[in-house]
Amino acid sequence: MLSTSVLPQQSQSRDFPLLRSTPRDSLRITIQDTPKGPVVELTGYLDLATTPMLKAACTEVLRGSTDQRVAADLEHVSFCDCTGMNTLLHIHRLAQKNDGWLRLCGAGATFHKVLRITGLAPMLRCYASAADAFSDRAE
Template sequence: MSPLADRGPHRVTVVTGVDRSVVTVTGDMDLDHVDALNSALLGACADPGAPQRVVVDLTRLAFCDSAGLNALLRARALCESNGRSLILVGPGPQFMRLLSITGADLLFNLGVPGPGDAGDGTARATP
């Protein structure tokens, strides 16, 4: 484990609503913390009966390295192969720079959190 691995809470939560699964990432998403993200995204993108829309809430993401980006790229492909959509909401400057440098900004649907897109238990169908 790297010396930076203990810099704060690192958590991945999933809230499943009627029309979307919201995966919220808190803290750093790096090699030391990516397993929880991979697991959450696998369920949201591939579980039978899961909603067709997967929202990844990045508003609480402090840092992301290539391991976190690769998890999101795999999730994008998995969602696509299962007829689901993946949207990243609330990305910060560091993550946007990572996307831009790698060219991945052209691959993802990016947005701002809307009603039900916060991973705080408020996920609900939008009228």
Template sequence: MPLPPLTIYRHDRRKRALITLAGEIDLDTVPLVRASLERCLRDGIRTIDVDLTPVTFCDCSGLNAFLYASQRITAAGGTLRLHHPPRTLVPMLDIAGCEFLLLGVPFGQLSPPPAPAPHRSVPPVPPVPVLSGGAV
């Protein structure tokens, strides 16, 4: 019997959930991802960690599902974090500027680092990109 293209495991702890996805995330399986994240929100979960370690492939439909879920969860006062994204997702996150999903920074709250105080004589340090060269 062949394995399903995507398996979803969910473990709750109060208002926090760990969702582990295993398999491939594409146009055929992304409705399962969306439904899983939406169910967490309906169940009152406000912090969602998504472990992508067992994911072998993720296309832009998966990225879109994570961005949509991030917006919805942030609007409800929560956060969505992606952990251990597959190699196919890392360049998309980098190009689209979506590294905040990996850091857990709520959508819409990205801002440049504050300027150093005027009384300091230390020159400002430019921000370091979170992802470079596909390394996580």
């Protein structure tokens, strides 16, 4: 007899629809609803043309989140300009208004360097994985 009371929670994912203003094949956003919290997986470019889509996706995720915590997986982001950085900061501040946060994971060395140079590293914390981001209890 199988006990259904101890079944592990499964992650569910869905693609965020491409906004009309977003150039085709420039950014793909997949939202993973994991047992620890929502993870927004980004693939492509974060720039002036794609940040409205990122902002829309994260706003939707935060609206549906009870604790206002979200991780953004940047492992497959191949380019991020200042508009992308500003949008990530905007999303973090939006979450902070409700005692939440945006944490980054999977970012490459160049992205880490830009965060340090711009002074954003203390606000936009980077982790090796989404699980690490959700496990860190620091505010």
